Every structure is written in C-alpha cells, then in structure tokens.
Amino acid sequence: xxxxxxxxxxxxxxxxxxxxxxxxxxEMAVQAAGGIPMTLSGTISREVIAESVRxxxxxxxxxxxxxxPRLYGNGVPAKLKxxxxxxxxxxxxxxxxxxxxxEVFQQRKPLLAICRGHQVLNVALGGTLLVDIPSQKRGALNxxxxxxxxxxxxxxxxxxxxxxxKITGRRSLGVNSTHHQAVxxxxxxxxxxxxxxDGIVEGxxxxxxxxxxxxxxxxxxxxxxRLVDRHPEHAVIFRAFTMACLLxxxxxx
Numbered sequence: 001x002x003x004x005x006x007x008x009x010x011x012x013x014x015x016x017x018x019x020x021x022x023x024x025x026x027e028m029a030v031q032a033a034g035g036i037p038m039t040l041s042g043t044i045s046r047e048v049i050a051e052s053v054r055x056x057x058x059x060x061x062x063x064x065x066x067x068x069p070r071l072y073g074n075g076v077p078a079k080l081k082x083x084x085x086x087x088x089x090x091x092x093x094x095x096x097x098x099x100x101x102x103e104v105f106q107q108r109k110p111l112l113a114i115c116r117g118h119q120v121l122n123v124a125l126g127g128t129l130l131v132d133i134p135s136q137k138r139g140a141l142n143x144x145x146x147x148x149x150x151x152x153x154x155x156x157x158x159x160x161x162x163x164x165x166k167i168t169g170r171r172s173l174g175v176n177s178t179h180h181q182a183v184x185x186x187x188x189x190x191x192x193x194x195x196x197x198d199g200i201v202e203g204x205x206x207x208x209x210x211x212x213x214x215x216x217x218x219x220x221x222x223x224x225x226r227l228v229d230r231h232p233e234h235a236v237i238f239r240a241f242t243m244a245c246l247l248x249x250x251x252x253x
Contacts, residue, residue: 001035003038005117007062025223034242040100050107057245067116072128118183119182121204137198141177156203157194168236170233176226179221190204218237
C-alpha cells in the first residue's frame with residue numbers, strides 16, 4: 001500500500017471548489033510495479049497524516065506547483081517573485097508535505113519523491129531552491145519542456161555508486177523535464193544521485209552515514225511515471241521502490 005500525496009486544484013470539475021488532483025500516471029506506475037496506491041487526504045492534521053503513513057508501506061511525493069519561498073529563503077526579489085506559482089490552498093500542501101516527510105522519517109518508511117517532491121524534500125531537510133532557473137543560472141538548459149512532458153529531452157549523469165545508478169544499471173539516463181525551479185543548496189543529510197550537463201541536481205539520496213535513517217530514499221527532478229511504458233530504465237525505479245516497501249513490511253511483521 002503506497003500513500004500518494006496529491007496536488008490541489010483551485011476549481012474541481014464536480015462542484016467547482018478546491019479539489020485534490022492526481023495524475024493517473026502515478027497510480028498506473030505504482031500498480032505496474034506491484035503496489036496499491038492510496039491518496040492522502042487534503043489535511044494538515046498531524047494525527048491523520050501520521051495514521052495514514054502508519055497504514056501504508058511507503059510514501060510517494062508527486063509533482064505540482066512551486067514551494068513557498070519563505071520556507072527556504074529570507075526574501076525573494078520582486079523579479080523572481082513573479083515567476084513563482086504557489087498552491088491554491090494558501091500553503092496547506094506545503095505544510096501537509098512537511099509533516100508527511102517528518103512522519104516518514106519518524107516511522108522509517110520508504111520514500112520516493114518526484115519533481116516538486118524532490119524539491120520539497122530538500123527544503124524539509126534544510127536545503128534551498130533556485131527560484132527560477134532561467135533567471136538565476138546562466139547557460140542553463142531549457143528545463144521546462146511542457147511541449148514534450150512525456151518524452152526524453154536531455155540526459156543526466158548518474159553518480160557512479162548511487163542508488164539510482166544501481167537501480168538502473170546505467171551511467172546516464174534520458175529524462176523528461178517540466179520544471180523551472182531546482183535544488184539550490186543541498187540539505188546536509190543528502191547527496192546528489194544525478195546531475196544534468198548544466199549542473200542542475202536531478203536526483204538526491206541519503207549520504208552513506210545517514211542511509212540508516214530510512215530503508216529507501218530516492219528523489220528525482222524528472223517524471224519517471226510518464227516514461228515507464230516506453231523506457232524500462234524508468235519502470236525499474238518504481239519496482240525498486242515497491243520492493244523496498246515489501247521488504248520493509250515483511251521485516252516489521
């Protein structure tokens with residue numbers, strides 16, 4: 001059972017009010033890897049989030065809007081502030097996922113984090129973000145390829161001894177790219193698992209001395225759930241995650 005953190009839409013189809021939103025591709029990728037997806041409710045109750053984590057074998061953080069800059073910076077210049085798109089729930093998703101990450105570490109559950117999830121994980125553990133890649137990184141690739149969100153658009157180099165390299169059996173990985181923010185200062189417990197040719201951190205994992213904290217932790221800036229049907233090297237990311245969830249459950253029975 002995999003607990004999936006959804007996005008939030010300002011206006012849902014049925015009643016036109018604030019609604020949870022989750023691409024079916026996440027669910028299909030989890031199911032294809034042998035897991036059963038369970039969507040987290042739109043709550044900020046620590047008690048409810050903790051019990052949801054307790055009843056699951058692992059947690060998946062998904063993509064979405066930008067993380068509130070006040071959570072990792074001391075002020076954003078007006079020019080950069082214009083590039084930020086926040087969640088329409090007044091920051092509740094940020095708070096919910098910070099609590100969720102804290103519970104994952106307290107309960108020692110496997111964690112896979114994708115795109116926004118990759119970024120909020122870094123913030124939760126004390127890191128920072130680049131607010132807008134085009135504005136802050138000269139010579140950067142175009143990382144916001146919304147026209148090809150389900151296609152490989154550039155390569156990332158994998159850290160040779162990283163979890164991602166071991167999972168995929170590769171030194172590089174072709175990825176899609178739909179983001180304009182990125183990891184800035186990497187949180188102290190984490191290390192890069194992958195970088196693009198312009199230096200953007202495309203994957204994170206726990207450092208060896210922190211690896212004992214969780215049975216599995218991997219975060220990626222790209223969207224493997226949109227590539228699993230055509231690229232086996234992305235499907236194995238989900239299989240490794242669900243296998244870690246199964247092994248952790250069996251160990252605790």
